[in-house]
Amino acid sequence: MSTKPKVVIVGGGFGGLWAAKALANEAVDVTLIDRKNHHVFQPLLYQVATAVLSPGEIATPIRRILHYARNIEVILGEVTGFDAANKKVRLEDGAEISFDYLIVAAGARHAYFGHDEWEVSAPGLKTIEDAVEIRRRVLLAFELAEREAYLKGSHEPLNFVVVGGGPTGVELAGAIAGIARQALAKDFKAIDTKKARVVLFEGSDRVLGTFAKELSDSAKTQLEDLGVEVKLNSFVTDIAPGKVKVGEEWIECDVVLWATGVAASPIGKQLGAETDKAGRVLVEPDLSVPGHKNIFVIGDMASLKQENGEPVPGVSPAAMQMGAATASNILADTKAKNRKNFRYVDKGTMATIGRSKAIVDIQGFHFKGFIAWMMWLFLHVFFLIGFRNRIIVMLEWFWAYLTRERSARLITGDAEELRNALAFLEPAESEPIKETPSEKAKAKVSVK
Amino acid sequence: MSTKPKVVIVGGGFGGLWAAKALANEAVDVTLIDRKNHHVFQPLLYQVATAVLSPGEIATPIRRILHYARNIEVILGEVTGFDAANKKVRLEDGAEISFDYLIVAAGARHAYFGHDEWEVSAPGLKTIEDAVEIRRRVLLAFELAEREAYLKGSHEPLNFVVVGGGPTGVELAGAIAGIARQALAKDFKAIDTKKARVVLFEGSDRVLGTFAKELSDSAKTQLEDLGVEVKLNSFVTDIAPGKVKVGEEWIECDVVLWATGVAASPIGKQLGAETDKAGRVLVEPDLSVPGHKNIFVIGDMASLKQENGEPVPGVSPAAMQMGAATASNILADTKAKNRKNFRYVDKGTMATIGRSKAIVDIQGFHFKGFIAWMMWLFLHVFFLIGFRNRIIVMLEWFWAYLTRERSARLITGDAEELRNALAFLEPAESEPIKETPSEKAKAKVSVK
Secondary structure, three states: OOOOOEEEEEOOOHHHHHHHHHHOOOOOEEEEEEOOOEEEOHHHHHHHHOOOOOHHHHEEEHHHHOOOOOOEEEEEOOEEEEEOOOOEEEEOOOOEEEOOEEEEOOOEEEOOOOOHHHOOOOOOOOOHHHHHHHHHHHHHHHHHHHHHHHHHOOEOOOEEEEEOOOHHHHHHHHHHHHHHHHHOOOOOOOOOHHHOEEEEEOOOOOOOOOOOHHHHHHHHHHHHHOOEEEEOOOOEEEEEOOEEEEOOEEEEOOEEEEOOOEEEOHHHHHHOOOEOOOOOEEOOOOOEEOOEEEEEEOHHHEEOEOOOOOEOOOOHHHHHHHHHHHHHHHHHHHOOOOOOOOOOOOOOEEEEEEOOEEEEEEOOEEEEHHHHHHHHHHHHHHHOOOHHHHHHHHHHHHHHHHHOOOOOOOOOOOHHHHHHHHHHHOOOOOOOEOOOOOHHHHHHHHHO | OOOOOEEEEEOOOHHHHHHHHHHOOOOOEEEEEEOOOEEEOHHHHHHHHOOOOOHHHHEEEHHHHOOOOOOEEEEEOOEEEEEOOOOEEEEOOOOEEEOOEEEEOOOEEEOOOOOHHHOOOOOOOOOHHHHHHHHHHHHHHHHHHHHHHHHHOOEOOOEEEEEOOOHHHHHHHHHHHHHHHHHOOOOOOOOOHHHOEEEEEOOOOOOOOOOOHHHHHHHHHHHHHOOEEEEOOOOEEEEEOOEEEEOOEEEEOOEEEEOOOEEEOHHHHHHOOOEOOOOOEEOOOOOEEOOEEEEEEOHHHEEOEOOOOOEOOOOHHHHHHHHHHHHHHHHHHHOOOOOOOOOOOOOOEEEEEEOOEEEEEEOOEEEEHHHHHHHHHHHHHHHOOOHHHHHHHHHHHHHHHHHOOOOOOOOOOOHHHHHHHHHHOOOOOOOOEOOOOOHHHHHHHHHO
16 A cells, blocks of 8 residues: 555647656656646647648657656546545546645636627637647648639638637738748649638737737737738627627628637636636645645646736646646645745746747747747747657748648548538628739639 | 630649640640649659648649640549530539540549448548548547546557558558557657557558569568557458448448549549449540540540550559550640550559568569668659659658658647537557556556
């Protein structure tokens, strides 16, 4: 019989994984449970969605990352409930796992402000599956326009809409503009991919609103340089297949991406603690759940005010720091030492916009454009997990930079999905773009 | 109005793509139609199925490959019928495309000898989607065994079954044995992945039966060195979820993979020509369809006897040669020259079995083991499409060789799919493997 305390971690994102790393080969037994077998490096997920990187380049099996830790077991499973009194978590098939300490780090998903029916038309970006679906829709839109132009001699305008001007929305809008203007332009012959519109709708009066005003303004300019139309103070009020409503106006579009609104994992509610509007658990200063010193909630699931009254932001460095701090506090318990309250250390924030375009804020020092972009690239390769992934991602970026190509331009899915896509994307009524066909293009159409 | 003849190519596999390349920038207008947006380098597909490579590393957008050709248009679509009299092909939505010349190169899929219901339990390997599904099943089987051992202290034996001892079956069996014995061993703590059985069933009396007897025998020995159980003269007579019937005996298994039986694309039948048992069109010596000098069928869809009476084999070099030969004949027509009959040039055959294991036959010169494997690696990198893919694949192989790891170990699919998998793979009744748990493992189980 082991007398070591048993720590159960729910979730292998930044919070759970950093907690596990800090507990590796310490005097505790650890079980990490995740619904997926892989940790996703979320900051680069938009590059999978926009065909720069392959899924395998930013996702690593959790048990591979932790295989050096003799005291950590990784289990594939979905936690569906807790029994705090008897110190057990319950899996989807009813199996139970006991714990002495519990760290809940199940993250967040995008929320649709009570309109879950919008998700079908406007997917968000949180998982590898989301990224592959977005990639499919974006690439398919170009393919269907090409086909239409080839068969009919003209095609409906290509419109991409991104809802939300936070980091994900800005990255997606910038990357799609890059695809349309650079990566695809040479490969399509019946359409001019450069004419595709990319529109970013943001409800507030600036993009990347958590940054200083000066950097927000720069980000907007950099986006516009890439060809993105940035519409501020624009609320999306309804979404239906092939169109979004902004204010009172319906706008036709081929692809809508949802990059606003976050809701913490619903399992937070099952802990019986108070939650905020976004479903985050209001935690104690040591990140424990009120009334349960042995249960911690961290990362995007936790709501905690810093000393300056500001909430700890829902960013990956905060989740990593929370994971490490919680591990320290559990180890402190086992050594009968005092716990420390969590304190978020802001080492700087950055957001990328596109090729040679980014903004960085380090302790009030502002960087924009190419230099900020290089800082962003360097830091993201540095933090990426796994030596092999770093090498491959650097190669992919170098290649993409040199050639302006995208290397992971796969549309996957079965034939039925393709037919559904054809039906779904069947263009609504609007003014077709008349291409000015070259002699060659004319020839093709006339042969038909 | 163009007076150039219009060539329509159906399918962007080796046959269709090589035909298109040979017609690039010649005095014809070409339209290539494929259901997918990407060409798949089929010889490396099993490496995606076994987590060595990512899909994006062996698949390239067809329009990217052909973008240098001013006279080639690539269209995403599914050809569902032909109107030979009026020289039109019909797409899935009823749209029609005219041609002067038609090259049908839609390939083949695996066939289940009239038991299509087996496909759910025993997927085959022809597309990227197939490969990702196989990867999911193989990796999931290990994850579920680990979970079972963790929760219950023991687990059902892990059995992988491959049906068919041709190249694909041998590659899959060898690669799965490699995963179990090398790549995963360190990452799983509650189970011993090395105890997983990999069984290859082959109906004839040897594997890789198209090779010389000596090489077949070597291949069997090399497979057994990797830990694969090779069962010759063994016919699979039935398949149901979680089990296969061999002769009269049902055998429990976690994953069954289907690597035998090929059927040409069903659209061949719509040409109105005679087909063989596998649905291949019996073509004229110039690969045209009897009675239609302007319609060609090539690659895995064509059935043609060589001068020695042997059929042209269904391998990628034959498809490439047929594509190039057909393009030549069409160009000969346009220049009022004579067509040439197709003649397959066998430059040698090779099959890989696993790490440092392969067989090669070049004009009767036989190579086995490491040297054959190096030849296989070199040739496959050389033929892989795209400079970037070559670099990345070489890097991946070098990394895998050094570390014995697999870098694309992702299980993707939504939570519902995971639950279905849990239900599907729910172990049947058989003797559980009793692990000899280490002190640590015991401790974990007792805490539970």
